[in-house]
Amino acid sequence: MTQPPLITPDVLIIGGGPAGLTAAAELAGRGAGHVLVADREQDAGGIPRHSDHTGYGLRDLRRVMTGPAYARHLVRRATEAGADIRTRTMVTGWADEHTAEVTSPEGRYHVRARATVLATGARERPRTARRVPGDRPHGVYTTGQLQNLVHLHHQPVGKRAVIVGGELVSWSAAVTLREAGCTPALMVSQYPKAESYGAFTLAGRTVLGVPVATRTRVTRVIGKGRCQAVEIEHLDTGLRRRVACDTVVFTGDWIPDHELARSAGITLDEGTLGPLTDTALRTSRPGVFAAGNLLHPVDTADVAALDGRHVAGRVLAHLDGADRPAPGVRLIADAPFRWVAPQILRPSDPAPARGRLLLWTDEFARFPKVTIRQDGRTVARRTLSWPAAPGRVFRIPSTLLAGVSPTGGPVHIGLG
């Protein structure tokens, strides 16, 4: 095989979801030069393309729109700013540290940019990754696949569904099932109460009419050919029963799409499994940045988009040769927190996007008392007025870090 052709834009953005497109609009608009967005789908826009319900755009655009309308808006804005968006264009690996390998119908080529932004998003763990045994019937989906089927391809799903997971996205699955004429018969969650926004939960229970089985897990999928039932177990009593259904949707339980980051040899955070980043969204490799749900699986689209806006400043500084990161300190999430993003605080860097640190909790706390400790010293302690709830991102103001010593040891973030 001959050597593929090489193109050399100023910036390569991998992933044209809310994070990548917003970064592209910002960079192209602020004179970054040739900004190339590679997205592997037919159309750019990321997950909102097939998330056909309202609730997008609040924090970044200050208005609320449906997912597809939001996706189109972001594409238009980036295009108008001068970004070069290439769809059906997949980055498949790396030819060397700064050269991406690309496959598209236009050909196979290499891209060596002066700066790269990873914005590849996150996916839901499918049934197999959750190690749920049983048969392998048709009718077992993730929310992503379900919404693709229903909204982009107008395919039928079954008549009666069990939804696994009690995250924000689980309710989105319920809405989609209803629209497709499939009754969400039961939502199964391991947590003591169904997570996600209280209002939505109420709406879920009353408007959507979905019964929720808490402290419950799925132990088996049953059915040859088409799904017939799932077996569920109550975590406290150990009691098991079968629930008849022809459709099962495994929702939430996110994992970043970190393959490219890993194959590039970029350091990952053990908590998020996304690239380890500082508040300026630099990764461990100079010239490579990251944004969006790749870093925090998962927050809402507007937060991903605002990452994209945030990263642009540092990418521009890098292009100007003016980016010299100072040594920083590590941020560490203590239980019940599973992870914090970003994970590195450097003295001369900007505050994180929106002035917030993002965390994921395994326990519910109505009035969480957040404690910041460094080298055995309590740096800050504050009781927040919003809950920390499993199944969605918990945000804390980065001003809590004001007293951190830039030359000290790791900074622990915990409760109580």
Next chain:
Amino acid sequence: MTATPHRPHDGVFDVAVIGGGIVGAAIARELSGHDVSVALLEARDDVGDGTSKANTAILHTGFDAKPGTLESRLVARGYHLLSAYAEETGIPVEHTGAVLVAWNDEELAALPALKEKAEANGYAHCRIVGADEVYGVLPHLGEGALGGLTVPDESIICTWTTNLALATDAQRRGTTVLLRHAVTGVDTGDGVGADTADGYGGGGDGVTTLHTSAGDVRARWVVNAAGLGADHLDRLFGHDRFTVTPRRGELFVFDKLTRPLVDKIVLPVPTSRGKGVLISPTIYGNVMLGPTAEDLTDRTDTGTSEDGFDFLLTKGERLMPRLLAEEVTASYAGLRAAIDHPDYLIEADPAQRYLLVGGIRSTGLTAGIAIAEHVRTLLEEAGLKLRPRGDVPEPPRMPNIGEAAPRPYEDAELIARDPAYGTVVCFCERVTEGEIRDACHAPLPARTPEGLRRRTRAMNGRCQGFYCGAAVAALSARHHPDDGCGSRPAPCGRPAQHKDNR
């Protein structure tokens, strides 16, 4: 294809082979290299949808077989035949080699005998090595290995492509492939068990009628290669010589990101129950852990179980703890056709013009082509006249779905010629629109999502359809608007002739 001499005469095939697994497909291919008409009958809607699709996909040297058995001989020969056939047809193979690891003194003490056994099986390249060397080639192996035996020629292969290549080849040579033809009754012409002196069966017309779910099929000779169903079929011929026990093997397939952890097949010291739990790279660039071995009664129970998972995770924790920290991409179970007989059970019944291939439990992928050769010899001895053809078509060139050789998405020239190979549809496995299109239009086309998975790997990756499931379904529906990746008429539909002679 110009295989006219191999059409059934008066609607009667010379040979009907029952079972479209690796063994049946290999037999059909072998026989249709001769001047006979052959039908390959498969109960399901695709070839290779039984045990041949769900195994550990190792091309065995046969080093650990029982010396002197038919199995030992056919596995050793099958290894060479299949290696050569893979090269001709493009079946993906990687010669990774294996290390059999001893974890306690008893196992360590067993290594010399295993080496001798390998030599008795005609395999002379095993070496006993110390723990240092084991960890040298398997740095991520769990703690506590005491030593090992190397098997440098043990290899990994694509079992799906193997089955498809053999069946496609058979079809090119003139075999009529009859899918959705489950054999439910047998009529040997003049009463079951008829025996006459001429070796051509009962005094009647010497024709056996197979009653199937899609009508009758008539043939002079019948080969039973029905895998898990071989004993039932054997009883339809009036025999009572063995019983199949489905022995389930469950497996985990780990994320491709684990592939750098292990470069060789890691074998345990075998026991009387089977080959034990291994860790192996897969030909698709993943790592697998398994299989379990559990006797069942239900021959269709290819589901996975909590106990199986727990067992594998416990084993895996010992074998390679790093592996378990990674994501599981897939889990599945296969059923070995274990029988109450210590060797392959391959016997011809000249009076009935019938041959049984039974008990091909855990080595049939490797041995398939050698089994087919052996079957051909037995059939000739039983009286079937087989004249080699001078006009045997070239074997098919199969699409490469292995990870070691370049795939279409990486091939700049191919994409330049046909941009469909530049449109990646299944991102995790990097399957392109061109490959999906080709699979739907292949001589033995993909008819179901599972059939498409086996031909292209589409949807087999870490997202299991999160991104691509809907797009893949839409694409295959476009190529086969009737029933998804639905059936196409000729060449493998139902030929008109056997309606005429019912």
